[in-house]
Amino acid sequence: MSSKGFPARGQDRASLIAQLRTLKHKDVPWQEGRVFAYIYDPGPEAMALVHEAFDLFLTENGLDPTAFPSVLALERAIIDMAADLAGGDDQTVGNFTSGGTESILLSVKAARDRARTLRTTPGRPELILPETAHAAFFKACQYFDIEPIVTPVDADSFRARPDAIAEAITANTILIAASAPSYAHGVIDPIEAIGEIALAHQLPFHVDACMGGMYLPFVGEGIPPFDLRVPGVTQLSMDFHKWGYAAKGASCILYRSAELRRHQIFAWSGWTGYSVVNPTVLSTRGAGPMAACWAILKHLGREGYESMVGACQAASRRLQDGIEAIPGLYCLGSSDCNLFSFASDSINVFTLAEDMRARGWYIQPQFGFGPSPANVHLSVGHHNVNQVEPFLTDLNLAACALSGSGPVPDSAALPAGMAGMSPGSLFEHMASMAGTEGNELPDRMDGINGLLNGLPHASRDALLAEFVNRLYSRQG
Ligand SMILES: Cc1ncc(COP(=O)(O)O)c(C=O)c1O
Structure with a gap:
């Protein structure tokens, strides 16, 4: 982004659009169908209609x-x-x-x-x-x-x-x-x-x-x-x-x-x-x-949605079967559709998610809560269906590379003294562990997520709110 503060003079359209495009460079690569959350992409033809109508x-x-x-x-x-x-x-x-x-x-x-x-x-x-x-x-x-x-x-x-x-x-x-x-x-x-x-x-x-x-x-x-x-x-x-x-x-x-x-x-x-x-x-x-x-809604109609949902159901089934076949990984609960999550008792799934990110995929870490242990979530959309096999190949490689590394730590593994810290000092401590000042996005989240997973959710929420309060600051 160019200079800070309110601009003295207007800039031309081409330069502004170029700046907007550049801004996206660190975003997750959704256009290739490698992102399994946040994105709902119906393909180029339907997307063009959405743009025009909007x-x-x-x-x-x-x-x-x-x-x-x-x-x-x-x-x-x-x-x-x-x-x-x-x-x-x-x-x-x-x-x-x-x-x-x-x-x-x-x-x-x-x-x-x-x-x-x-x-x-x-x-x-x-x-x-x-x-x-x-x-x-x-x-x-x-x-x-x-x-x-x-x-x-x-x-x-x-x-x-x-x-x-x-x-x-x-x-x-x-x-x-x-x-x-x-x-x-x-x-x-x-x-x-x-x-x-x-x-x-x-x-x-x-x-x-x-x-x-x-x-x-x-x-x-x-x-x-x-x-x-x-x-x-x-x-x-x-x-x-x-x-x-x-x-x-x-x-x-x-x-x-x-x-x-x-x-x-x-x-x-x-x-x-x-x-x-x-x-x-x-x-x-x-x-x-x-x-x-x-x-x-009018463009796709029942037929259009049925065909997309059919493809997503098949892709989700294949993904869950493929994940269950990877040593150490298992799916949680009884998914009825194209949303599901997997966990592991032998591999740190937060590290696995980060390693997958390094390979160009996005899957979503979720903290343990109630009967659900620390896990990784996938939402499988129309845009993901052609990526199922390449995803499983990479997940298998990433999981094998982590084999024997141990699961996401639980609260017992919190470093001494951390459990008793105030939210402010806990935040400073965790930010320094992640190598940031606490107002930028860290390169990797698995270490922080592992620590947060071990905290009671009220302490976790206080820290996350503190982080977001600093993140939306004027220094970024
Ligand atoms: C079941 C369920 N309810 C509510 C919401 C909140 O929706 P939104 O993010 O559009 O506010 C979500 C978001 O994923 C959801 O999955």
Whole structure:
């Protein structure tokens, strides 16, 4: 990047675009299909359509549907397609949001405010979550002052346990949540059984189908009912910017009825400006993600998604079989789809992930938590399907090179004195171990990840927040 501070003079287009391209040089090489997380690439033809549609609506504002009826029409059409896919009926309502996290925040806020209106909960509102639920629910709890009540999952399959959920219900429960599927291990929770519990206690039930909403309907045989067709499911999040292959900034939250959605909407005319009526968190809303989403859903249609999902399912199966065949590696839980993770009792999988990165691949380290040991996650998309065999060859070589090196250390292996350090000194200590000042990205993360893995999650979270607070500094 050229000089710091606000530019005195404007620069020409070619130079700026060249600078933007240069900025990407250290990014993971997603274009070659060697990245197994974060990326949802439908191929050049569909991508060109996404670009064009996004560009066409770059400037319109979703803030005011009376000024931009086109944006309202796009949102309605997208929600209609989503509700159809998720087994909704004429009563189903929903909104387009910027991502899974926003969809989840809205659902939890709506449930909290609905509970407040309908009855007085004697204490702090509570949200029941299996331990495999996405962190976005915990974020919602922090933002909206709700107590997360975490329930154990089955230690082998990593599926939520309905009995544990039923036991966790109290007079303060405002919502139950479960995943279809969970991010970490690709496991679909027993939605029908949890739906029965929600119905029996007249509680709302959110299915997090952020990953599954645009994937599971196209798998065909073998997928248990998970969506609005299931009695007791009242709200469901599904992302288009994942397996819908839309541009980023595209998700939705669906409700069984407008009555459930009512408490999501913010209206305020008590100030000197225009009346603000927002169905979602954002007020000014870019219409580009909506136009791009509408276009890709219409372009691929059921047939297009079925063919992509078929290829991803086959690639995922082959990858899991191939990984299980590598000495020392094993897959975790019972993945139902194209998300899965693997661990090892004899190899440090965080080091393996870094060594794979050096070979040009990206796979995602995940800390141990609950029944899930330190592991590496893969999300397998359309763009990865041609890379399965080269990936397995390199993974085998990298794993053999590490053979006998020992697993990711646990808390017992923390250097003396570290466990008792304050977050500030712990941070300095770990940054110096990584050879950084703490405000740059280290070259390798495996050493730091190994240490973080050994800490209780609250200490880990304090350190990670400290790191990010320094990373987004002005010195970089
Ligand atoms: C199951 C699940 N829920 C929610 C989210 C959050 O979505 P986003 O990153 O779009 O906010 C994710 C993200 O991967 C997810 O996998």
